[in-house]
Amino acid sequence: MSKSLLVINCGSSSIKFALYDANDLTTPKLTALAERLGEESPVLIVKGVGAGDLSLDNGADHQHALSAFIEYTREHISDLAGIGHRVVHGGELFHQSTIIDDSNFAQLETLNPLAPLHNPINLLGIRLCADMFPGVPQVAVFDTAFHQSLAESTYLYGVPYAWYEENGVRRYGFHGTSYRYISTEVSRRLQQPAEDLNLLIAHLGNGCSACAVRAGQSVDTTMGLTPLEGLVMGSRCGDIDPGLVEHIEQARGMDTHEVLRDLNRRSGLLGLSGLSNDMRTLLAAEAEGHEGARRAIDVFCFRVARHFAALSVSLRNIDAVVFTGGIGEHAAAVRQRILAHWRNMDFRLDDDLNNSNGDDQGRISQSGSPLVLVVPTDEEGMIAQDTLTLINHS
Numbered sequence: 001m002s003k004s005l006l007v008i009n010c011g012s013s014s015i016k017f018a019l020y021d022a023n024d025l026t027t028p029k030l031t032a033l034a035e036r037l038g039e040e041s042p043v044l045i046v047k048g049v050g051a052g053d054l055s056l057d058n059g060a061d062h063q064h065a066l067s068a069f070i071e072y073t074r075e076h077i078s079d080l081a082g083i084g085h086r087v088v089h090g091g092e093l094f095h096q097s098t099i100i101d102d103s104n105f106a107q108l109e110t111l112n113p114l115a116p117l118h119n120p121i122n123l124l125g126i127r128l129c130a131d132m133f134p135g136v137p138q139v140a141v142f143d144t145a146f147h148q149s150l151a152e153s154t155y156l157y158g159v160p161y162a163w164y165e166e167n168g169v170r171r172y173g174f175h176g177t178s179y180r181y182i183s184t185e186v187s188r189r190l191q192q193p194a195e196d197l198n199l200l201i202a203h204l205g206n207g208c209s210a211c212a213v214r215a216g217q218s219v220d221t222t223m224g225l226t227p228l229e230g231l232v233m234g235s236r237c238g239d240i241d242p243g244l245v246e247h248i249e250q251a252r253g254m255d256t257h258e259v260l261r262d263l264n265r266r267s268g269l270l271g272l273s274g275l276s277n278d279m280r281t282l283l284a285a286e287a288e289g290h291e292g293a294r295r296a297i298d299v300f301c302f303r304v305a306r307h308f309a310a311l312s313v314s315l316r317n318i319d320a321v322v323f324t325g326g327i328g329e330h331a332a333a334v335r336q337r338i339l340a341h342w343r344n345m346d347f348r349l350d351d352d353l354n355n356s357n358g359d360d361q362g363r364i365s366q367s368g369s370p371l372v373l374v375v376p377t378d379e380e381g382m383i384a385q386d387t388l389t390l391i392n393h394s
Ligand SMILES: Nc1ncnc2c1ncn2[C@@H]1O[C@H](COP(=O)(O)OP(=O)(O)O)[C@@H](O)[C@H]1O
Pocket: 010, 011, 012, 013, 014, 204, 205, 206, 207, 234, 277, 278, 279, 280, 325, 326, 327, 330, 331
């Protein structure tokens, strides 16, 4: 029997697992999704071999979900060739996917403060796997790697240059593994070389960002030094005036750490609605007349349109606008409301195609309208490919 590859993709609210036959990365033989972590009624749903639904304890966090997954699927993951991990922040230290050893693990730990909702959990996953599967090579695949192509004019902030040179303060961008997959997949679906395509892609999940991709390369993106900048997200604020930090400290008697915690964990859709970070809950509540849900969705949609327009300055033309991520792939009403805000572009969606999340190509726009696509992302597939390539070369 051939060996397996395990992929672990920790997001801010979820963990996605995928187990592949190392000889065939086309379809995983097992996938699992742990959702609503840290909230009420988190679940772990396993599909494929050993399928089953597990309820986790209320408030169960990423560590619980990781242990529960490994415990539940242990018999299927005994013969591993390698383990691929999503690691959100690679800083300026890691430009591409890398095999993890003791010395670069220590370097990775220094990046934890730059992605506080992600990197500590990503590293926890690496440590847990090192304990449970000693000797199995582990590979880190970085969200930041795809954005190494950003130009200086795009990645520098208007702050003292010494902050960049001495402290690494610059825009890095995230969700790069998703953008790398989507740009290749769109090229395949449209049967046009990636070199010829100008794409605007929105990855809208619990974390949300957008990216301008020119000729297969990231040329601008909305997230910055940390995954807090840009769009309004599930619980993150996105762009704000940094002046509000001191104002809130004084007005509400909070320290900087507390304000930043609230900007990361109590803002975004959750903070605006006073109800939930989850778009499913908000759309249902809005339909029942919940004013907070309406407000949150409106701010969310406007911000995406505004950033799409800003990103478009880096592209000669827009060959396609592409939606992906949990919200982008499933929330037809949100897609429609985003594009309605973009008044200097004449997007016309086909309601039936939009409501069914796209035709075979993923198209949701009418003919004659600028092209709009829905394409499910596959970060796990990309991580599996990079993992296999690296362990085969080591
Ligand atoms: N059917 C759906 N309709 C609307 N929104 C959805 C749907 N399914 C998932 N979502 C949204 O997608 C989010 C999860 O997106 P995902 O990309 O999987 O998360 P993560 O950012 O944790 O990787 C949920 O928090 C929810 O807001």
